Amino acid sequence: MRVTSSMYYKNINTESSRANERLFDVNKQIASGLKIQHASDDVNVFSNTMRLDNEITALGQIKKSTESGSKIANQTDTTLNDFEDSLSQMKSLLNRAATGTNSNASLDAIAKELRGLESHLKNLSNTSINGQYIFSGSATDTKPISDNGIYNGNSASMKSFLGSNVQQQYNISGSELFLGEEILTKKEITTNVPQYSLSAKYPDFTDKTKTGTDEVITANSKIRDLMGDVDNDIDSTNAKHHFYISGIKSSGESFSQQISMRDDESMQSLLDGIGKAYGNTPSLSVVNVSLNSLGEIVIEDKLKGSSKLDFHMVGATDLSRDAFHDGGDVGDGMYGANIGKIDNLDGGETDFNKIIYGVSTASNPKLFVKEFVKSDLSPASGAASNIGGLLYDRTQFEKNGAKLSSNVSQIVKGSNAFASPSTKISEVADISKGTTTTDDDTLNFTQLKLAGKDVYGSAFNVQIDLRDTVNGGSTFSLDGGNTNYSIYNTQTPRTAINADDMTYKQLMDVVNMVATGNIPSLANDITAYDSAIENASLIGNTKLSYDGKIEFEDINSTNTKASISMFDSNSGNFNINNDGNGDGTTDKTTSSAFTFNSNSALVIRDSKTDFFQSIDKIIKAVESYDIQPDALNGDKKNIGIQNALKLVDDLSNHIYGVHSKIGAQSNALAKALDRTSTLEISTMTLRSSFIDTDQAESYLKLTQLSNNYQAMLSTVAKISKLSLVNYL
Template sequence: MRVTSNMYYKNIYGDNNALLSKNLFDVNKQIASGLKIQYAHEDIRAFTETMRLDNEITTLGQIKSSTQSAFKLSDQTDAVLGEFETSMNRMRTLLVNAANGTNSDVSLDAIAQELRGLEENFKNLANTSINGQYLFSGSAVDVKPIADDGTYMGNDAQLKAFTGSKTSQQYNISGEELFLGEKKLVRREVTTNVVQENLIAKYPALQQAGYTGVDSFVSSSSTIRELMGDSDNLVDVGVQKHFFYINGTTSDGTSLKQKIQMSDDDSIDALLNQIGNLYGNTPDLKVVNVNMNSNGQIIIEDKMQGSSKIDFHMVGATDLSGGAAANVTNIDNLGVGETNFDKIMLGTSTALNTNLHVKEFIKSSLAPADSVAATNLIEGTIYDKTEFSIDGAKLYSATPQILKGTNAFATPSTKLLDVASGTTLNGKSFTLEGTDVNGNPYSAQIDLATAGSTFTIGGNTYDIFNVGTPRAAVAADEMTYKQLMDVMNMVVTGNLPSAAPGSSAQYDSAVATADLRGKTFLSYDGKIQFEEMNTGNTMARMALYDSNSGDFTAPPSVMTFNTNNAITVRDPKTDFFKTLDEMITAVENYKLYPDSSSGNIRNVGIENAVAMMDDLQDHVFRAHSQVGAQTNSLNTSLQRTELLEISSMSLRSSVIDTDLAEASLTLAQLNTNYQAMLSTVGKISQLSLVNYL
């Protein structure tokens, strides 16, 4: 084969020129763009790795943005709770000063005024917002969490930041948790609010000759005679002439009702021990502590943590004539007696039975239900047969409905059985009475039965329908608060089914019509309320109670809806602004301790207010600790994300970015090679045929 110049040119220049030109173009492109490749086909491995790293960097950017926003909100919450604690420390200092017993009314007024200012500051702090988003409203960030009356308006939702694949971190604390949260370790404590004098020490006529009367309070070591009084100076040893009627609820939600008989020479401590036994105390185990304070008031402390169910009511009776008027089967019959022992001693009593001394231990300013108003005029004898309180167009109960198992507040869908004492409601009855929205009196009976529950009013009996299929009268143990409140709403508004027992359609129509006139509902703290629509003041009145109420020959009430019960001093459940108001009211009323004789009858007193403030502070400290932990976690997550982001970007750069020094060296080498190739081709091009001969 003949070798030609064209063959030299093609072999040396043609192929090498194309390759070198491509390489020069590629390296110039890398230098210009800063990237090793532009398209996937140039390097599939590098392209795939780059896409993976791009996704990782994008995700880390989202995490970083989410975490930064969450950190700012959590950090601001941390700062606000710090201000909370500062103000709470100041409030506690003021309460301790108010409790020292040496302040004048003017001084207490000044303290109360500063306390009200702190209360307003707490509301402002609670309504803190960032960029229009409220810190303590849960997920309802556009809703102002605390209303002017202290009611919480937000929800209990948790806000969480995206902190990684399948991971998140809470960054808020809702007002539900902060202002209405629950402290599982707190033991409920209740107290009576009637101060108990030593009646024997007060009157010389009840002592031996030469005695001078003194004013003093009874203590646990005092005798029952000193608590209840007498008609002469003789101690009737062993004669059980004093009667105590007790109602209440144990820590597990079981109702109790008991009549206790005591004699003159028995000690109050013996009475307290018997009360403790009713709640389940044994010689080997105490489930409650029952004590008497320096003002003669009975205090019951639940030793079981996390329960809000302990309740207590007691009334005493002594027939000073030696008769049997104090020994009754129904405490309604004690209404003929006299509660003021001074009037008995001075002979100024106007009671129907001036020899029957009725001892009140708890007072609430609650009106008795209509059926007993004519005979029972002694407020302290009433336990659960009481009318709901009135506020303009609203009627409201003071007794929360609390689930036995979880200590949570009832909701409309809660079954009555989940709150009631016992294992079934079959055969139980409730009485509903008062006046409707038109001022007309009513009396209805709600009968619960497994075969189907009904309510009776005006001689007509109506079925209470379920919401299932087929529609039928609801079984006793399946009845919910919604169904109970529907009945209450129909009766109070005067809108009943058009026929008895009525069809489900007639029942539903009556419920819908009643809802247009009024609403019966459960408040945020589990209390039944009624509100008449389109009016400022309602004529409606309402009382709802177990038909066994007051009858000490019958079982205890399976449920209580409104009670003249002991005052709550401590409870696992927190109601921040309501508690603040109670504490400040104690100072405004000049009350060192609970005292029903003046001012707000059910106020806890300043001494108890200090203990309540300790509980509130502990609750806020715990919430603050939670927020602090959240903030630290978010900060750690943010730092970790930033490091990962930098690491991923560095790794991406090593995969896809051009190394300019290396590319420049490659370019120089390619240029040298290209010049060498051109020089070689030039020399070959100058050769002639003569050179080969």
């Protein structure tokens, strides 16, 4: 085929264009550093690059989230180091205070140092980063610890995202740090009245002029040493000393029990009897019962993680009893209709010295009543009042300005958690004590008493009857049951609530209506009931505190006139009930199903932590100068310096446990950050291999293409100069 000029020039133009395009592409790659400029350039490269871009973006977000969480975790770690150092300093100061060789001035100086450490701990608790508090949970703009040591944050966890469906907590909420729970801690409680041997003080009970020495009661002491006598005969026949025990077992079961003992029996026998009341058997002990260095009774729960254990005891001896009656036995027939009630001892004398010297002004000066637990609580309206430590739970809520507060936390039996407004009262109560008519476990027929004064100063005495729906549902009455106001449920249809379904919110609604003087205008009228609740909420507020205690606040006064006491109608009843099964046995006492406020043993150790409340108790122990609790010497709530040492150890263990957790979180975040950084680099490298130009290779290719292009142009030039002669 003959090559024409047009064919020649067409071919030259085509090759020239291709060479120019290739040169242009290489120049673009060199200039941009990218292999392609548009998706159409190379679909495979473009799709892989976009996928890797998304991964790099995600890894960047993960890295940012992890770095942010790591900063919080590291700051928390550092802060908790300071916590541990401060608690260590506290323990050192307490050890100095516990030697018993310090003057009051020295103890004051130690207490002042402790208060300084308390202030430092509060400052640490309010640590913030960039204006965000690290211990407030998710409420990072809320100051977690107020001046009075109350926690104001929430329990929410803050988490960093470490990848698809992978999260890591990076904070410790104040709820866990300041109000956490140590399930391995065994609750320990103690009485607070020192016990001395009366026979050591009065070697001859018939001659008051013969005095001896003060000797602390020990486990080897005789009951006669504890309770005294009026003659010198050690009676080994008659059980004339009576002890009335009330309390709550670690299972949440309440009990009331009378233990009667002879002169010659030992204190150890009494301690063993207390243990049996809690459920100790020869083969299994559920509590340890012992005496401290002041003869006070200490009870340690052997079950870990329970916060329910409670104890109260009163002793009574009728020093003038005859062959027919025993005034120290509340079950004696002499008490008639009031038989079995602890109130029968109210006329007794608590000071044995006055009995010996014949100067007692008590209505029954020969009835010696010994207190083992004392508090500053006032008795409920109409309750025994002569003897402060006689009553266990018929006591008035503590008043503080506009507020009235109970002192017994409402704790759910199954979970050991604090009750909330939605908690059913049957989940907290000992429902085995909830009825006197049947052995079924139900609150049906249980009766509560609510006594005191409303915000206007008017007295009230309310009866709350818990009933099942078959018996008309639960009601309350201000006139002994003549006019009953139904306590309504919140479901449809609205009916009087079944006893076992009543919540704390519904119970507190009744308390708030009564305390504010807002009683429904009509009995058994839903509209009137709801209106009374609403009107009451404008005057007062009844709620459960963060630690499950019932609180009433007078909204319109800084110093309320109101007073409240709430208790089970079986309170103080030591009668024995037949179980009704026909076998003639008497299986259980008529003890209380509920305890709201009590004159009970002091808590030394508990699985539930209230950090700053505990710190305050520790410091007050030093401020009171007492090595052991001593209700006869100032603060009746004082736990003593020796017990404060136990408490600071528990707080240190709690902080250490929380610190270990944040340490693990910090390590996890650090590893995640390293892994994310490595993945980010690897992904960027892989992306580069897809999209980035190899500059050396591109420059070599540019050189080759340029040389080829120049060679092509040179050839074209030579060919273009040829004439017809060249072809001949």
